[in-house]
Amino acid sequence: MTDYPKTSALMARGREFLGTEHAIMCGAMSWVSERNLVSAISNGGGFGVIACGAMTPDLLDAEIAATKEMTDKPFGVNLITMHPDLFELIAVCEKHAVGHVVLAGGIPPKGSVEAIKGGKNPAKVIVFAPTLALAKKLLRSGADALVIEGSEAGGHIGPVSTSVLAQEFLPELAKEFVVFVAGGIGTGDMIAAYLEMGASGVQLGTRFACATESIAHPDFKKAFFRAKARDAEMSVQVDPRLPVIPVRALKNKGTDAFTAKQREVAKILDSGEIEMAEAQLQIEHYWAGALRRAVVDGDIENGSLMAGQSVSLVTEEEPAADIITKLMEQSEAALKRPSRAA
Structure with a gap:
């Protein structure tokens, strides 16, 4: 001390x-x-x-x-x-x-x-x-x-x-x-x-x-070492009826996949098949799976590389x-x- x-x-x-x-x-x-x-x-x-x-x-x-x-x-x-x-x-x-x-x-x-x-x-x-x-x-x-x-x-x-x-x-x-x-x-x-x-x-x-x-995964870490502050981007909310907490991550194909996932969940929500709480839970499950692909499997293209701007x-x-x-x-x-x- x-x-x-x-x-x-x-x-x-x-x-x-x-x-x-x-x-x-x-x-x-x-x-x-x-x-x-x-x-x-x-x-x-x-x-x-x-x-x-x-x-x-x-x-x-x-x-x-x-x-x-x-x-x-x-x-x-x-x-x-x-x-x-x-x-x-x-x-x-x-x-x-x-x-x-x-x-x-x-x-x-x-x-x-x-x-x-x-x-x-x-x-x-x-x-x-x-x-x-x-x-x-x-x-x-x-x-x-x-x-x-x-x-x-x-x-x-x-x-x-x-x-x-x-x-x-x-x-x-x-x-x-x-x-x-x-x-x-x-x-x-x-x-x-x-x-x-x-x-x-x-x-x-x-x-x-x-x-x-x-x-x-070593590849996950290498992506961090290469990244600049501006590479850690905030996700976009597609549908205002489906409030999604923004997520900051390094931009890759997985970022675009999340946009598509939001459209998919919003469509199911509109159909009345699921309630809002379930819709939001599906979004959370998406992030859990995408993050695992990046962190554990090293799929830095399709997984979620969650990172703050201090990644630089x-x-x-x-x-x-x-x-x-x-x-x-x-x-x-x-x-x-x-x-x-x-």
Whole structure:
């Protein structure tokens, strides 16, 4: 801790909340944020988060157990709010005494926060919110911490940039609540800036996607190393009647295939064969399958290469612990610059 006194001091609330050496969370990336990367990040002083995604309760049960075999440090589990088995997944987290549950993908359904916090092994609840009003409501209704994630991020994103969200949310919330900032963060300099604005910590996904411990296919990693910031494009919503959360990924044939998938699902929705919730679930299943093709199979043409715009800062494979050390060193150097002390 003494190596990074200024950064650690600004991260104090986040470190205490997470129970970690550094308040650096790893964003949950389906097929990537599994036992190997999660344990490596936690062992490296950060906070790994298992991406449950479309896992069944049995698969999540096995993943948590395997992760606990690889680290005795704190880690969390990210659950998608629209998952049909959400409450069963919450029960699995309780069974393993998971300390932190991240609810993502939408407004937490009724009773979910209470289920996480009220069991025999209560966990802390971390949420996302696209608006300040909703953030305040969630935090005052039981959520323990908030992640504000800007449109620069990879995967599912909102419409507003991280820098604007930080300026809007942090002055209103940071004194009273634990708030992490995410989206477009690739260096310690940006971490320092958000900490000085009042953030308790940060969340990075893209920066860790190509860590040595990441099981992502070598071709998936090479695509990241080659990519520029502008290559990480946001998906287009085809039909306004089918609200689809935009996804940022490296442009390829899979991007075009998603546009076609939206038209297909919208047509079925119009026919009355399925309800809106099922339509949205089909879209989620599409992403899960497309992402697996890229991450696991290495199909970088047809799979989904979800990446944030900070992908341009990912240039080589490095151990997760080294990435964390580099980020902390950069943040500390930034905070010690004479111009900041003046």
